[in-house]
Amino acid sequence: MLDIRAVTKSYGTRKVLTDVSFTVGDGRMTGFVGANGAGKTTTMRIILGVLSPDSGTVLIDGVPVTASDRRRFGYMPEERGLYPKMKVAEQLVYLARLHGLSPASARRNTADLLERLGLDARAGDTVESLSLGNQQRAQIAAALVHDPEFLVLDEPFSGLDPLAVEVVMSVLAGFAAQGAPVLFSSHQLDIVERLCDDLIIIADGEIRANGSRDALREQHSSPRFEIRTAGDTGWIRSQPGITVIDVNGASTGDSNFAVFEAETDAASQAVLHHAITLGAVHTFSQQRPTLATIFKEVIA
Amino acid sequence: MSTATSPAHTAPTFAQSVWLVSNREISARLRSKSFLIATGILLLISMASVIVGSIASQNTSLTKVAVVGTAISVVEQTEAFDIVQADTAEVAEALVRDGTVDAAVVPSTNADSRLGITVIALDSAPNDVLGTLSVSPELEILEPAEQDGFLAYLVAIGFGIIFLMSATTFGATIAQSVVEEKQTRIVEILMSTISVRALLAGKVLGNSLMAFAQIVSIGLLVSIGLAVTGQRVLLGDVGPAIVWFVVFFAFGFVLLAALYAATASMVSRQEDVGSATSPVLFLVMIPYFMVIFFNDNPLVLAIMSYVPFSAPVGMPVRIFLGQAEWWEPVLSLAVLALATMVVILIGSRIYSNALLRMGARVSLRDALHK
Numbered sequence: 001m002l003d004i005r006a007v008t009k010s011y012g013t014r015k016v017l018t019d020v021s022f023t024v025g026d027g028r029m030t031g032f033v034g035a036n037g038a039g040k041t042t043t044m045r046i047i048l049g050v051l052s053p054d055s056g057t058v059l060i061d062g063v064p065v066t067a068s069d070r071r072r073f074g075y076m077p078e079e080r081g082l083y084p085k086m087k088v089a090e091q092l093v094y095l096a097r098l099h100g101l102s103p104a105s106a107r108r109n110t111a112d113l114l115e116r117l118g119l120d121a122r123a124g125d126t127v128e129s130l131s132l133g134n135q136q137r138a139q140i141a142a143a144l145v146h147d148p149e150f151l152v153l154d155e156p157f158s159g160l161d162p163l164a165v166e167v168v169m170s171v172l173a174g175f176a177a178q179g180a181p182v183l184f185s186s187h188q189l190d191i192v193e194r195l196c197d198d199l200i201i202i203a204d205g206e207i208r209a210n211g212s213r214d215a216l217r218e219q220h221s222s223p224r225f226e227i228r229t230a231g232d233t234g235w236i237r238s239q240p241g242i243t244v245i246d247v248n249g250a251s252t253g254d255s256n257f258a259v260f261e262a263e264t265d266a267a268s269q270a271v272l273h274h275a276i277t278l279g280a281v282h283t284f285s286q287q288r289p290t291l292a293t294i295f296k297e298v299i300a
Numbered sequence: 301m302s303t304a305t306s307p308a309h310t311a312p313t314f315a316q317s318v319w320l321v322s323n324r325e326i327s328a329r330l331r332s333k334s335f336l337i338a339t340g341i342l343l344l345i346s347m348a349s350v351i352v353g354s355i356a357s358q359n360t361s362l363t364k365v366a367v368v369g370t371a372i373s374v375v376e377q378t379e380a381f382d383i384v385q386a387d388t389a390e391v392a393e394a395l396v397r398d399g400t401v402d403a404a405v406v407p408s409t410n411a412d413s414r415l416g417i418t419v420i421a422l423d424s425a426p427n428d429v430l431g432t433l434s435v436s437p438e439l440e441i442l443e444p445a446e447q448d449g450f451l452a453y454l455v456a457i458g459f460g461i462i463f464l465m466s467a468t469t470f471g472a473t474i475a476q477s478v479v480e481e482k483q484t485r486i487v488e489i490l491m492s493t494i495s496v497r498a499l500l501a502g503k504v505l506g507n508s509l510m511a512f513a514q515i516v517s518i519g520l521l522v523s524i525g526l527a528v529t530g531q532r533v534l535l536g537d538v539g540p541a542i543v544w545f546v547v548f549f550a551f552g553f554v555l556l557a558a559l560y561a562a563t564a565s566m567v568s569r570q571e572d573v574g575s576a577t578s579p580v581l582f583l584v585m586i587p588y589f590m591v592i593f594f595n596d597n598p599l600v601l602a603i604m605s606y607v608p609f610s611a612p613v614g615m616p617v618r619i620f621l622g623q624a625e626w627w628e629p630v631l632s633l634a635v636l637a638l639a640t641m642v643v644i645l646i647g648s649r650i651y652s653n654a655l656l657r658m659g660a661r662v663s664l665r666d667a668l669h670k
Contacts, residue, residue, distance in 0.1 A: 048492040050656065067495065075492045081484030086328070097320055098493045100312045142489060 001026050002047070002150055002181045007056030009042055016042050017205045020056070024150075024181040024198070029173065031196030031213075032185040033295060039205040040185045041078050044154050047183070048075045060150075071099045074148030078155050078185075080139050084128035088138050089114065091127065092145045099146035106145070113141045117167060133161050140168055144175070151175055153184040157191055169195055193291040203299040213291075220294045224287040225268050226259050231279040233258040239274070241267030255282060317494040321502020322509065325477065329510050338469055339514055342462075346518045347525055349458065354529035363428055366392040366404040371417045375405050380432045389420075396422050403429045455538060456595035456617045459545055460588040462518060463613050466549070467556050467584045470511040474503060474557050475564035475577045478651075482568055487655055496652035504557040504644075511553050512546075519546050541620035544629050545612065548636065552612035555640040556584060562647035565654040566662040576661065587613040598623055606632050608639035 002024040009017040017039045024030045034040050045051040047058050049070045058065045082091055089110050096106035114120045117137045122130060127138060136159050143153060151172065157165050173195070176182045186192050192199070199216055201209040209216060224245065227233065233256045237244050241263040248256055262268035268286075275281050289297075312320070329335045362382040367375050368389050375381055384401055386392035392404035404420040419429055481487040490499055519542045526538070559580045567576045587610035594600035595617060604614030605624065611632050618624040650667040657666075 050488055050491045070492060073492065075489060077485060077488040079485035079488065081486040083486060084484060094324055095489065098317065
């Protein structure tokens with residue numbers, strides 16, 4: 001478990017992080033979301049030891065992280081870069097060895113990873129000769145090649161085509177499934193929404209929301225429901241404890257819908273019960289806010 | 301892939317990290333065409349200068365003179381001429397006219413002649429012949445120069461050029477490789493993996509090893525060349541100076557390499573490398589020009605041989621000229637080593653402070669104080 005505790009950082013007089021605390025649990029895909037300049041990259045650089053905080057600590061399982069611990073991290077910086085004139089495989093072997101792998105396991109991991117990322121055919125090419133998307137895959141390979149026990153990825157999906165996004169998502173999910181804490185930032189909220197277990201929202205250098213994705217949704221959900229039925233939905237207006245927001249009463253085709261707010265869970269369940277006695281119910285759901293909605297709400 | 305106890309992660313020591321980084325630098329250099337071409341040219345120039353020197357020295361063959369009758373005893377004494385015997389003064393004159401000989405020496409027809417010989421030449425006085433046959437007063441030189449002035453000039457310039465070329469070639473290479481890492485941002489991955497000091501040390505070590513290998517191969521090539529072309533006398537004179545040059549270069553280059561790395565780390569784009577490192581280039585040029593202009597000035601050479609930036613050129617030249625006491629190179633080397641250590645300390649501070657600052661050039665003050 002990765003624990004960031006009360007981290008504060010200023011550049012000169014400008015305060016970029018204020019008392020930032022959060023945890024990245026073992027095996028949890030943790031999305032790190034914030035506007036440009038909110039402090040995501042600075043936080044990640046501090047976790048990796050590239051920058052040192054003015055105050056606060058980074059802990060692994062309760063123990064402050066040391067330089068040699070950091071070799072067990074896989075890091076993908078936001079600003080991408082590998083040696084342009086070095087061959088892909090050679091570069092990955094070099095990085096793996098800098099992290100302390102033996103030459104043999106460095107080569108084995110490189111070959112494995114290139115195959116998984118669909119780059120094995122380009123192993124002998126220089127990085128500069130790769131297409132942008134392939135350079136991005138090579139960059140991801142660079143973060144993973146040394147069998148990291150923690151992953152910190154700054155915008156791992158930016159610049160990837162949809163196919164590559166799927167590949168990378170599955171690779172990252174595989175890491176988390178084996179118990180590695182994974183922290184990644186992204187501007188693509190839809191991807192974060194699909195991928196993350198936990199969510200951290202940062203704005204102006206402060207953590208605004210922090211918790212499991214589902215709990216956050218719950219927290220920001222309104223007691224608003226939507227129902228689609230075969231029959232008319234006008235009767236809902238007369239249900240007790242229900243305020244109808246919207247309804248198309250007239251039978252337009254075979255799907256009528258209503259949106260209503262329920263005072264209690266029982267009231268909403270009563271609507272469902274009654275609807276079933278009247279005919280087919282196509283959908284009945286609580287309206288969940290999208291991540292984009294929560295994000296806007298939280299940083300406002 | 302990831303396990304809680306991963307035996308693969310045995311954190312490499314500082315030395316191992318340095319070694320990995322320096323190996324990458326070396327293989328990157330060996331793969332660069334421009335590096336291989338530049339090295340080839342430098343080696344060719346060194347080889348050519350030895351061969352040209354050898355041809356020039358062979359051309360100083362003995363002057364041919366025709367000798368008639370009793371004059372031969374005078375000419376033979378000097379052992380400085382290739383003698384062609386002629387029967388009469390007329391035959392000798394004909395030999396001069398058709399260019400077979402440079403001059404003729406015949407018995408003098410003038411009874412008052414002190415030497416009893418006459419020198420016959422075609423169109424101008426043959427100074428070498430006259431000089432040799434003249435009677436000179438006794439000469440006593442109080443402090444004989446150990447080396448011929450022209451040779452000293454050549455050796456001084458030779459050291460100067462080799463130092464200048466190697467230092468600028470590898471200095472620029474280090475500077476470019478620092479900015480390449482900064483510009484491509486791989487530096488962030490490197491910094492999250494190994495210490496900044498290990499990164500800097502590896503860069504300096506790798507490039508210094510390459511520069512050193514280049515200098516040693518030039519030294520060997522020149523030595524072998526001198527031996528093969530029969531210029532053994534010269535080799536005996538230059539040999540110790542070459543050895544000292546290689547030793548001084550090893551330290552002097554590490555100092556320059558640290559300076560190049562530190563100054564380059566203050567900029568983020570290859571286009572700015574030139575202007576950022578120009579103060580260092582200036583430091584490299586100074587010994588080169590000083591040695592050209594002042595190789596006959598013992599005082600300036602003595603100062604040069606102790607100033608860390610010019611010592612790698614100044615001290616070997618003084619050793620060659622026989623101006624240095626045995627302890628002087630040792631003392632100068634100690635000064636140089638100390639200066640190198642100080643520069644490495646300051647340089648690594650600038651380097652680690654400037655490395656993550658992108659965009660505009662980092663001012664020296666910011667880089668030193670963070």
